[in-house]
Amino acid sequence: MSEVIVITSGKGGVGKTTTSANVGTGLAMLNKKVVLIDTDIGLRNLDVVLGLENRIVYNLVDVVEGNCKVSQALIKDKKYPNLFLLPSAQTRDKTSVSPEQMKKLTDELRNDFDYILLDCPAGIEQGFKNAIAGADRALVVTTPEVSAIRDADRIIGLLAANELKQTDLIINRLRMDMVKRGDMMNVEDVCEILAIPLIGVVPDDEQIVVSTNQGEPLVGSNALAGQAYMNICHRVLGEEVEFLDLDKKEGVFSKLAKIFK
Template sequence: MSEVIVITSGKGGVGKTTTSANVGTGLAQLGNKVVLIDTDIGLRNLDVVLGLENRIVYNLVDVVEGNCRIKQALIKDKRYPNLQLLPSAQTRDKTSVTPEQMRKLTEELREEFDYIILDCPAGIEQGFKNAIAGADRALVVTTPEVSAIRDADRIIGLLEAEEMKKIDLIVNRIRMDMVKRGDMMSMEDVQEILAVPIIGVVPDDENIVVATNTGEPLVGSNSLAGQAFLNISRRIMGEEVELLNLEGKTGFFSRIASWFARK
Protein backbone atom coordinates (compact mmCIF):
# COMPACT_ATOMS: atom_id res chain seq x y z
CA MET A 1 0.00 0.00 0.00
CA SER A 2 1.50 3.29 -1.03
CA GLU A 3 1.34 6.36 1.13
CA VAL A 4 1.20 10.04 0.18
CA ILE A 5 2.96 12.22 2.74
CA VAL A 6 2.99 16.01 2.79
CA ILE A 7 5.81 17.80 4.58
CA THR A 8 4.62 21.20 5.73
CA SER A 9 5.24 23.85 8.39
CA GLY A 10 3.49 27.15 7.74
CA LYS A 11 6.56 29.18 8.52
CA GLY A 12 9.35 29.35 6.01
CA GLY A 13 12.93 28.41 6.68
CA VAL A 14 12.33 25.73 9.31
CA GLY A 15 13.62 22.92 7.10
CA LYS A 16 10.75 21.50 5.05
CA THR A 17 12.85 21.01 1.94
CA THR A 18 15.82 19.60 3.82
CA THR A 19 13.49 17.23 5.65
CA SER A 20 11.79 16.19 2.41
CA ALA A 21 15.13 15.47 0.75
CA ASN A 22 16.50 13.52 3.68
CA VAL A 23 13.40 11.59 4.65
CA GLY A 24 12.73 10.75 0.99
CA THR A 25 16.29 9.59 0.46
CA GLY A 26 16.13 7.67 3.75
CA LEU A 27 13.01 5.82 2.66
CA ALA A 28 14.70 4.99 -0.64
CA GLN A 29 17.80 3.71 1.17
CA LEU A 30 15.52 1.44 3.19
CA GLY A 31 14.37 -0.17 -0.04
CA ASN A 32 11.16 1.72 -0.85
CA LYS A 33 10.26 3.18 -4.20
CA VAL A 34 10.00 6.90 -3.50
CA VAL A 35 9.00 9.94 -5.51
CA LEU A 36 9.58 13.43 -4.19
CA ILE A 37 7.34 16.17 -5.52
CA ASP A 38 8.34 19.80 -5.17
CA THR A 39 5.06 21.73 -4.95
CA ASP A 40 6.71 25.10 -4.34
CA ILE A 41 5.95 26.43 -7.80
CA GLY A 42 7.94 29.55 -8.63
CA LEU A 43 10.49 29.00 -5.84
CA ARG A 44 11.76 25.54 -6.52
CA ASN A 45 14.75 24.27 -4.60
CA LEU A 46 14.24 20.65 -3.69
CA ASP A 47 16.12 19.82 -6.89
CA VAL A 48 19.06 21.92 -5.67
CA VAL A 49 19.14 20.25 -2.28
CA LEU A 50 19.14 16.85 -4.01
CA GLY A 51 21.77 17.98 -6.50
CA LEU A 52 19.52 17.25 -9.49
CA GLU A 53 19.00 20.78 -10.78
CA ASN A 54 20.95 20.29 -14.00
CA ARG A 55 18.79 17.39 -15.11
CA ILE A 56 15.40 19.11 -15.15
CA VAL A 57 13.68 18.99 -18.51
CA TYR A 58 9.98 18.94 -17.68
CA ASN A 59 8.28 19.89 -14.44
CA LEU A 60 5.13 19.55 -12.34
CA VAL A 61 3.18 22.15 -14.32
CA ASP A 62 4.12 20.47 -17.61
CA VAL A 63 2.74 17.19 -16.27
CA VAL A 64 -0.46 18.77 -15.00
CA GLU A 65 -1.02 20.67 -18.23
CA GLY A 66 -0.34 17.59 -20.30
CA ASN A 67 2.77 18.91 -22.07
CA CYS A 68 4.55 15.69 -21.22
CA ARG A 69 3.97 12.29 -19.64
CA ILE A 70 4.73 11.83 -15.94
CA LYS A 71 7.60 9.45 -16.82
CA GLN A 72 9.29 12.16 -18.87
CA ALA A 73 9.27 14.65 -16.04
CA LEU A 74 10.51 12.29 -13.31
CA ILE A 75 14.23 12.56 -12.64
CA LYS A 76 15.97 9.40 -11.48
CA ASP A 77 18.57 9.89 -8.81
CA LYS A 78 21.64 7.98 -9.95
CA ARG A 79 22.86 7.46 -6.38
CA TYR A 80 19.62 5.85 -5.24
CA PRO A 81 17.87 3.84 -7.95
CA ASN A 82 14.62 3.85 -5.95
CA LEU A 83 14.42 7.62 -5.72
CA GLN A 84 12.83 9.95 -8.25
CA LEU A 85 12.04 13.64 -8.24
CA LEU A 86 9.22 15.56 -9.86
CA PRO A 87 10.56 19.11 -9.88
CA SER A 88 8.47 22.24 -9.68
CA ALA A 89 8.24 24.95 -12.31
CA GLN A 90 10.33 28.03 -11.80
CA THR A 91 8.60 30.47 -14.13
CA ARG A 92 4.99 29.93 -13.05
CA ASP A 93 3.07 30.47 -9.84
CA LYS A 94 0.94 28.48 -7.41
CA THR A 95 -2.28 29.13 -9.31
CA SER A 96 -1.02 27.04 -12.25
CA VAL A 97 -2.13 23.91 -10.41
CA THR A 98 -5.39 23.07 -8.62
CA PRO A 99 -5.93 20.76 -5.64
CA GLU A 100 -8.01 18.53 -7.91
CA GLN A 101 -5.12 18.12 -10.35
CA MET A 102 -2.75 17.32 -7.50
CA ARG A 103 -5.13 14.68 -6.20
CA LYS A 104 -5.25 13.08 -9.63
CA LEU A 105 -1.49 13.20 -9.98
CA THR A 106 -0.84 11.55 -6.62
CA GLU A 107 -3.40 8.87 -7.43
CA GLU A 108 -1.51 8.04 -10.62
CA LEU A 109 1.83 7.94 -8.84
CA ARG A 110 0.46 5.60 -6.19
CA GLU A 111 0.47 2.80 -8.72
CA GLU A 112 4.20 2.91 -9.09
CA PHE A 113 5.65 4.16 -5.82
CA ASP A 114 5.56 3.12 -2.16
CA TYR A 115 5.95 6.65 -0.87
CA ILE A 116 4.95 9.89 -2.53
CA ILE A 117 6.45 12.80 -0.63
CA LEU A 118 5.19 16.31 -1.22
CA ASP A 119 7.40 19.23 -0.27
CA CYS A 120 4.90 21.94 0.65
CA PRO A 121 5.61 25.66 0.21
CA ALA A 122 5.49 28.02 3.19
CA GLY A 123 2.20 29.76 3.87
CA ILE A 124 -1.41 28.65 4.00
CA GLU A 125 -2.59 29.76 0.58
CA GLN A 126 -3.06 28.01 -2.74
CA GLY A 127 0.32 26.26 -2.65
CA PHE A 128 -0.49 24.71 0.73
CA LYS A 129 -3.94 23.66 -0.43
CA ASN A 130 -2.47 22.03 -3.52
CA ALA A 131 0.14 20.17 -1.52
CA ILE A 132 -2.22 18.70 1.08
CA ALA A 133 -4.99 17.81 -1.36
CA GLY A 134 -3.92 14.28 -2.14
CA ALA A 135 -2.05 13.48 1.08
CA ASP A 136 -2.83 10.62 3.47
CA ARG A 137 -0.66 11.94 6.25
CA ALA A 138 1.25 15.04 7.15
CA LEU A 139 4.60 15.67 8.77
CA VAL A 140 4.66 19.11 10.34
CA VAL A 141 8.16 20.50 10.67
CA THR A 142 8.85 23.09 13.33
CA THR A 143 11.82 24.53 15.15
CA PRO A 144 11.73 25.20 18.89
CA GLU A 145 10.99 28.89 18.37
CA VAL A 146 7.81 30.66 19.38
CA SER A 147 7.01 31.95 15.89
CA ALA A 148 7.53 28.57 14.23
CA ILE A 149 5.38 26.90 16.88
CA ARG A 150 2.57 29.42 16.35
CA ASP A 151 2.57 28.68 12.64
CA ALA A 152 2.77 24.94 13.21
CA ASP A 153 -0.22 25.22 15.54
CA ARG A 154 -2.20 27.05 12.86
CA ILE A 155 -1.18 24.50 10.24
CA ILE A 156 -2.23 21.61 12.45
CA GLY A 157 -5.59 23.30 12.95
CA LEU A 158 -6.02 23.62 9.19
CA LEU A 159 -4.95 20.02 8.60
CA GLU A 160 -7.44 18.84 11.21
CA ALA A 161 -10.15 20.89 9.54
CA GLU A 162 -9.27 19.16 6.25
CA GLU A 163 -9.56 15.86 8.06
CA MET A 164 -5.97 14.79 7.54
CA LYS A 165 -5.85 11.23 8.82
CA LYS A 166 -2.49 11.32 10.51
CA ILE A 167 -0.42 14.26 11.66
CA ASP A 168 3.08 13.90 13.12
CA LEU A 169 5.56 16.46 14.26
CA ILE A 170 9.25 16.85 13.48
CA VAL A 171 11.15 19.18 15.79
CA ASN A 172 14.06 20.41 13.75
CA ARG A 173 17.22 22.23 14.70
CA ILE A 174 17.07 21.62 18.40
CA ARG A 175 20.14 22.52 20.44
CA MET A 176 20.40 20.44 23.57
CA ASP A 177 22.95 22.75 25.18
CA MET A 178 20.48 25.62 24.92
CA VAL A 179 17.58 23.49 26.12
CA LYS A 180 19.62 22.53 29.18
CA ARG A 181 20.32 26.15 29.95
CA GLY A 182 16.61 26.88 29.63
CA ASP A 183 17.18 29.15 26.64
CA MET A 184 15.32 26.95 24.19
CA MET A 185 12.03 25.09 24.32
CA SER A 186 12.45 21.40 24.91
CA MET A 187 10.75 18.62 23.00
CA GLU A 188 8.30 18.27 25.87
CA ASP A 189 7.41 21.97 25.77
CA VAL A 190 6.72 21.75 22.06
CA GLN A 191 4.67 18.60 22.46
CA GLU A 192 2.62 20.17 25.24
CA ILE A 193 1.56 23.10 23.07
CA LEU A 194 0.99 21.29 19.80
CA ALA A 195 -0.46 18.07 21.21
CA VAL A 196 0.44 15.86 18.25
CA PRO A 197 2.82 12.89 18.33
CA ILE A 198 6.48 13.66 17.69
CA ILE A 199 7.93 11.39 15.02
CA GLY A 200 11.44 12.73 15.29
CA VAL A 201 13.78 15.32 16.69
CA VAL A 202 16.64 16.58 14.55
CA PRO A 203 19.55 18.35 16.18
CA ASP A 204 21.01 21.55 14.82
CA ASP A 205 23.97 20.23 12.85
CA GLU A 206 26.33 22.18 10.64
CA ASN A 207 26.82 19.12 8.46
CA ILE A 208 23.29 19.81 7.17
CA VAL A 209 24.40 23.15 5.77
CA VAL A 210 27.30 21.52 3.98
CA ALA A 211 25.14 18.68 2.69
CA THR A 212 22.46 21.08 1.45
CA ASN A 213 25.01 23.17 -0.39
CA THR A 214 26.65 20.21 -2.07
CA GLY A 215 23.35 18.59 -2.99
CA GLU A 216 24.11 15.40 -1.12
CA PRO A 217 21.49 14.40 1.48
CA LEU A 218 23.28 13.30 4.65
CA VAL A 219 20.63 10.85 5.81
CA GLY A 220 22.24 7.64 7.02
CA SER A 221 25.64 9.24 7.47
CA ASN A 222 27.40 9.23 10.79
CA SER A 223 26.29 12.71 11.75
CA LEU A 224 23.59 13.03 14.41
CA ALA A 225 21.20 14.79 12.02
CA GLY A 226 21.75 12.05 9.43
CA GLN A 227 20.89 9.41 12.03
CA ALA A 228 17.85 11.36 13.15
CA PHE A 229 16.51 11.57 9.59
CA LEU A 230 17.06 7.87 9.00
CA ASN A 231 15.20 7.12 12.23
CA ILE A 232 12.30 9.27 11.05
CA SER A 233 12.22 7.30 7.78
CA ARG A 234 12.09 4.08 9.80
CA ARG A 235 9.25 5.36 11.97
CA ILE A 236 7.32 6.37 8.87
CA MET A 237 7.53 2.73 7.80
CA GLY A 238 6.03 1.76 11.13
CA GLU A 239 9.16 0.60 12.91
CA GLU A 240 9.53 1.41 16.56
CA VAL A 241 12.79 3.28 16.91
CA GLU A 242 13.90 4.87 20.14
CA LEU A 243 14.56 8.60 20.09
CA LEU A 244 18.21 9.48 19.54
CA ASN A 245 20.27 10.45 22.49
CA LEU A 246 20.95 13.99 21.46
CA GLU A 247 23.08 14.77 24.46
CA GLY A 248 25.64 13.32 22.11
CA LYS A 249 28.81 14.15 23.96
CA THR A 250 28.67 11.34 26.52
CA GLY A 251 32.21 10.01 26.71
CA PHE A 252 33.24 6.41 26.34
CA PHE A 253 33.76 5.93 30.07
CA SER A 254 30.50 7.47 31.18
CA ARG A 255 28.71 5.23 28.69
CA ILE A 256 30.35 2.17 30.21
CA ALA A 257 29.53 3.47 33.65
CA SER A 258 25.88 3.92 32.77
CA TRP A 259 25.88 0.42 31.28
CA PHE A 260 27.03 -0.96 34.61
CA ALA A 261 24.65 1.24 36.51
CA ARG A 262 21.72 -0.30 34.69
CA LYS A 263 22.52 -3.78 35.98
Protein backbone atom coordinates in the same frame (compact mmCIF):
# COMPACT_ATOMS: atom_id res chain seq x y z
CA MET B 1 -0.04 -0.05 -0.25
CA SER B 2 1.27 3.35 -1.05
CA GLU B 3 1.11 6.44 1.07
CA VAL B 4 1.03 10.14 0.17
CA ILE B 5 2.80 12.26 2.80
CA VAL B 6 2.96 16.04 2.83
CA ILE B 7 5.85 17.78 4.60
CA THR B 8 4.66 21.15 5.81
CA SER B 9 5.29 23.80 8.46
CA GLY B 10 3.46 27.04 7.86
CA LYS B 11 6.51 29.16 8.55
CA GLY B 12 9.30 29.36 6.01
CA GLY B 13 12.90 28.43 6.67
CA VAL B 14 12.32 25.74 9.29
CA GLY B 15 13.61 22.93 7.09
CA LYS B 16 10.73 21.51 5.05
CA THR B 17 12.82 21.01 1.95
CA THR B 18 15.79 19.57 3.83
CA THR B 19 13.44 17.22 5.68
CA SER B 20 11.73 16.18 2.43
CA ALA B 21 15.06 15.43 0.77
CA ASN B 22 16.37 13.44 3.72
CA VAL B 23 13.21 11.48 4.48
CA GLY B 24 12.72 10.73 0.78
CA THR B 25 16.29 9.58 0.34
CA GLY B 26 16.17 7.62 3.58
CA LEU B 27 13.04 5.72 2.55
CA ALA B 28 14.69 4.91 -0.78
CA MET B 29 17.73 3.61 1.14
CA LEU B 30 15.31 1.33 3.01
CA ASN B 31 14.31 -0.13 -0.38
CA LYS B 32 11.06 1.73 -0.82
CA LYS B 33 10.15 3.22 -4.16
CA VAL B 34 9.84 6.93 -3.52
CA VAL B 35 8.86 10.02 -5.51
CA LEU B 36 9.48 13.48 -4.12
CA ILE B 37 7.25 16.22 -5.51
CA ASP B 38 8.33 19.85 -5.16
CA THR B 39 5.05 21.78 -4.94
CA ASP B 40 6.68 25.16 -4.37
CA ILE B 41 5.93 26.55 -7.83
CA GLY B 42 8.00 29.64 -8.59
CA LEU B 43 10.53 29.02 -5.83
CA ARG B 44 11.80 25.54 -6.40
CA ASN B 45 14.64 24.25 -4.27
CA LEU B 46 14.26 20.53 -3.73
CA ASP B 47 16.18 19.93 -6.98
CA VAL B 48 19.19 21.84 -5.65
CA VAL B 49 19.16 20.11 -2.27
CA LEU B 50 19.15 16.75 -4.06
CA GLY B 51 21.79 17.90 -6.54
CA LEU B 52 19.54 17.26 -9.55
CA GLU B 53 19.03 20.84 -10.75
CA ASN B 54 20.96 20.29 -13.97
CA ARG B 55 18.69 17.47 -15.16
CA ILE B 56 15.38 19.26 -15.25
CA VAL B 57 13.69 19.24 -18.63
CA TYR B 58 10.00 19.01 -17.73
CA ASN B 59 8.29 19.97 -14.49
CA LEU B 60 5.14 19.63 -12.41
CA VAL B 61 3.25 22.25 -14.42
CA ASP B 62 4.19 20.54 -17.70
CA VAL B 63 2.75 17.30 -16.34
CA VAL B 64 -0.44 18.90 -15.09
CA GLU B 65 -0.94 20.82 -18.32
CA GLY B 66 -0.30 17.69 -20.37
CA ASN B 67 2.84 18.98 -22.13
CA CYS B 68 4.57 15.72 -21.24
CA LYS B 69 3.96 12.38 -19.59
CA VAL B 70 4.63 11.95 -15.88
CA SER B 71 7.40 9.48 -16.66
CA GLN B 72 9.18 12.10 -18.80
CA ALA B 73 9.24 14.63 -15.99
CA LEU B 74 10.46 12.26 -13.27
CA ILE B 75 14.19 12.60 -12.58
CA LYS B 76 15.99 9.55 -11.26
CA ASP B 77 18.34 10.21 -8.35
CA LYS B 78 22.09 9.97 -8.90
CA LYS B 79 22.67 7.39 -6.18
CA TYR B 80 19.41 5.63 -5.47
CA PRO B 81 17.55 4.15 -8.44
CA ASN B 82 14.41 3.86 -6.24
CA LEU B 83 14.23 7.59 -5.75
CA PHE B 84 12.63 10.05 -8.17
CA LEU B 85 12.03 13.78 -8.19
CA LEU B 86 9.20 15.64 -9.84
CA PRO B 87 10.56 19.20 -9.91
CA SER B 88 8.45 22.31 -9.67
CA ALA B 89 8.19 24.99 -12.36
CA GLN B 90 10.31 28.06 -11.87
CA THR B 91 8.72 30.54 -14.24
CA ARG B 92 5.11 30.06 -13.13
CA ASP B 93 3.13 30.62 -9.95
CA LYS B 94 1.01 28.63 -7.51
CA THR B 95 -2.19 29.25 -9.44
CA SER B 96 -0.86 27.16 -12.35
CA VAL B 97 -2.01 24.04 -10.50
CA SER B 98 -5.27 23.27 -8.70
CA PRO B 99 -5.89 20.97 -5.72
CA GLU B 100 -7.98 18.69 -7.94
CA GLN B 101 -5.11 18.33 -10.41
CA MET B 102 -2.68 17.53 -7.58
CA LYS B 103 -5.02 14.90 -6.21
CA LYS B 104 -5.32 13.30 -9.63
CA LEU B 105 -1.53 13.31 -10.02
CA THR B 106 -0.81 11.76 -6.63
CA ASP B 107 -3.48 9.11 -7.19
CA GLU B 108 -1.86 8.25 -10.49
CA LEU B 109 1.56 7.95 -8.85
CA ARG B 110 0.22 5.55 -6.23
CA ASN B 111 0.31 2.81 -8.86
CA ASP B 112 4.08 3.03 -9.20
CA PHE B 113 5.43 4.18 -5.85
CA ASP B 114 5.40 3.11 -2.21
CA TYR B 115 5.78 6.64 -0.93
CA ILE B 116 4.80 9.92 -2.54
CA LEU B 117 6.30 12.81 -0.56
CA LEU B 118 5.14 16.36 -1.17
CA ASP B 119 7.40 19.26 -0.22
CA CYS B 120 4.92 21.99 0.68
CA PRO B 121 5.61 25.73 0.24
CA ALA B 122 5.48 28.07 3.23
CA GLY B 123 2.19 29.77 3.92
CA ILE B 124 -1.42 28.61 4.01
CA GLU B 125 -2.54 29.82 0.60
CA GLN B 126 -3.00 28.05 -2.71
CA GLY B 127 0.39 26.28 -2.63
CA PHE B 128 -0.46 24.71 0.72
CA LYS B 129 -3.93 23.73 -0.46
CA ASN B 130 -2.42 22.09 -3.55
CA ALA B 131 0.11 20.16 -1.49
CA ILE B 132 -2.34 18.72 1.03
CA ALA B 133 -5.08 17.93 -1.48
CA GLY B 134 -4.07 14.35 -2.15
CA ALA B 135 -2.22 13.61 1.09
CA ASP B 136 -3.00 10.76 3.49
CA ARG B 137 -0.76 11.96 6.25
CA ALA B 138 1.44 14.91 7.17
CA LEU B 139 4.79 15.54 8.77
CA VAL B 140 4.72 18.95 10.42
CA VAL B 141 8.18 20.46 10.76
CA THR B 142 8.86 23.08 13.39
CA THR B 143 11.81 24.57 15.21
CA PRO B 144 11.70 25.30 18.95
CA GLU B 145 10.89 28.97 18.40
CA VAL B 146 7.68 30.80 19.21
CA SER B 147 7.04 31.96 15.66
CA ALA B 148 7.53 28.51 14.11
CA ILE B 149 5.46 26.77 16.78
CA ARG B 150 2.62 29.24 16.47
CA ASP B 151 2.51 28.67 12.69
CA ALA B 152 2.77 24.91 13.16
CA ASP B 153 -0.25 25.06 15.45
CA ARG B 154 -2.24 26.84 12.78
CA ILE B 155 -1.17 24.28 10.19
CA ILE B 156 -2.14 21.38 12.46
CA GLY B 157 -5.58 22.92 12.79
CA LEU B 158 -5.92 23.26 9.02
CA LEU B 159 -4.73 19.69 8.47
CA ALA B 160 -7.30 18.42 10.96
CA ALA B 161 -9.99 20.33 9.10
CA ASN B 162 -8.91 18.54 5.93
CA GLU B 163 -9.25 15.15 7.61
CA LEU B 164 -5.78 13.76 7.14
CA LYS B 165 -5.39 10.28 8.52
CA GLN B 166 -2.34 11.06 10.60
CA THR B 167 -0.26 14.11 11.50
CA ASP B 168 3.15 13.75 13.15
CA LEU B 169 5.61 16.31 14.44
CA ILE B 170 9.26 16.79 13.59
CA ILE B 171 11.21 19.18 15.81
CA ASN B 172 14.07 20.49 13.75
CA ARG B 173 17.22 22.43 14.63
CA LEU B 174 17.19 21.65 18.31
CA ARG B 175 20.24 23.01 20.08
CA MET B 176 20.99 21.01 23.18
CA ASP B 177 23.43 23.61 24.49
CA MET B 178 20.70 26.24 24.44
CA VAL B 179 18.12 23.87 25.92
CA LYS B 180 20.55 23.17 28.74
CA ARG B 181 20.92 26.86 29.45
CA GLY B 182 17.17 27.18 29.41
CA ASP B 183 17.31 29.46 26.41
CA MET B 184 15.44 27.13 24.11
CA MET B 185 12.24 25.23 24.64
CA ASN B 186 12.90 21.54 25.03
CA VAL B 187 11.20 18.67 23.21
CA GLU B 188 8.68 18.09 25.99
CA ASP B 189 7.66 21.75 25.99
CA VAL B 190 7.01 21.77 22.26
CA CYS B 191 5.14 18.46 22.33
CA GLU B 192 3.02 19.62 25.22
CA ILE B 193 1.99 22.74 23.34
CA LEU B 194 1.31 21.18 19.95
CA ALA B 195 -0.11 17.91 21.30
CA ILE B 196 0.45 15.68 18.27
CA PRO B 197 2.62 12.53 18.13
CA LEU B 198 6.35 13.19 17.85
CA ILE B 199 8.03 11.32 15.01
CA GLY B 200 11.49 12.84 15.17
CA VAL B 201 13.87 15.33 16.70
CA VAL B 202 16.67 16.63 14.49
CA PRO B 203 19.54 18.47 16.16
CA ASP B 204 20.93 21.62 14.65
CA ASP B 205 23.89 20.33 12.69
CA GLU B 206 26.28 22.31 10.52
CA GLN B 207 26.74 19.20 8.38
CA ILE B 208 23.28 19.99 6.97
CA VAL B 209 24.69 23.12 5.34
CA VAL B 210 27.62 21.13 3.97
CA SER B 211 25.31 18.46 2.57
CA THR B 212 23.06 21.06 0.94
CA ASN B 213 26.14 22.67 -0.63
CA GLN B 214 27.07 19.33 -2.12
CA GLY B 215 23.54 18.40 -3.13
CA GLU B 216 23.68 15.13 -1.21
CA PRO B 217 21.24 14.51 1.64
CA LEU B 218 22.80 13.70 5.00
CA VAL B 219 20.46 10.84 5.92
CA GLY B 220 22.17 7.61 6.88
CA SER B 221 25.50 9.27 7.61
CA ASN B 222 27.11 9.27 11.04
CA ALA B 223 26.32 12.91 11.61
CA LEU B 224 23.77 13.30 14.38
CA ALA B 225 21.23 14.89 12.03
CA GLY B 226 21.79 12.08 9.53
CA GLN B 227 20.98 9.49 12.18
CA ALA B 228 17.96 11.45 13.32
CA TYR B 229 16.56 11.52 9.77
CA MET B 230 17.12 7.80 9.34
CA ASN B 231 15.22 7.17 12.57
CA ILE B 232 12.34 9.24 11.23
CA CYS B 233 12.26 7.06 8.12
CA HIS B 234 12.03 3.90 10.23
CA ARG B 235 9.19 5.45 12.22
CA VAL B 236 7.40 6.45 9.02
CA LEU B 237 7.49 2.77 8.10
CA GLY B 238 5.80 2.02 11.43
CA GLU B 239 8.85 0.65 13.24
CA GLU B 240 9.51 1.45 16.88
CA VAL B 241 12.84 3.25 17.18
CA GLU B 242 14.21 4.84 20.33
CA PHE B 243 14.81 8.55 20.17
CA LEU B 244 18.41 9.61 19.81
CA ASP B 245 20.22 10.23 23.03
CA LEU B 246 20.33 13.98 22.71
CA ASP B 247 19.12 14.27 26.28
CA LYS B 248 21.93 12.30 27.80
CA LYS B 249 24.17 15.27 27.33
CA GLU B 250 21.75 17.33 29.35
CA GLY B 251 24.04 17.08 32.36
CA VAL B 252 23.71 17.26 36.08
CA PHE B 253 22.59 20.81 36.40
CA SER B 254 19.38 20.58 34.44
CA LYS B 255 18.52 17.30 36.14
CA LEU B 256 18.92 19.05 39.48
CA ALA B 257 16.73 21.81 38.18
CA LYS B 258 14.00 19.31 37.40
CA ILE B 259 14.15 17.94 40.92
CA PHE B 260 13.71 21.41 42.32
CA LYS B 261 10.63 21.91 40.21
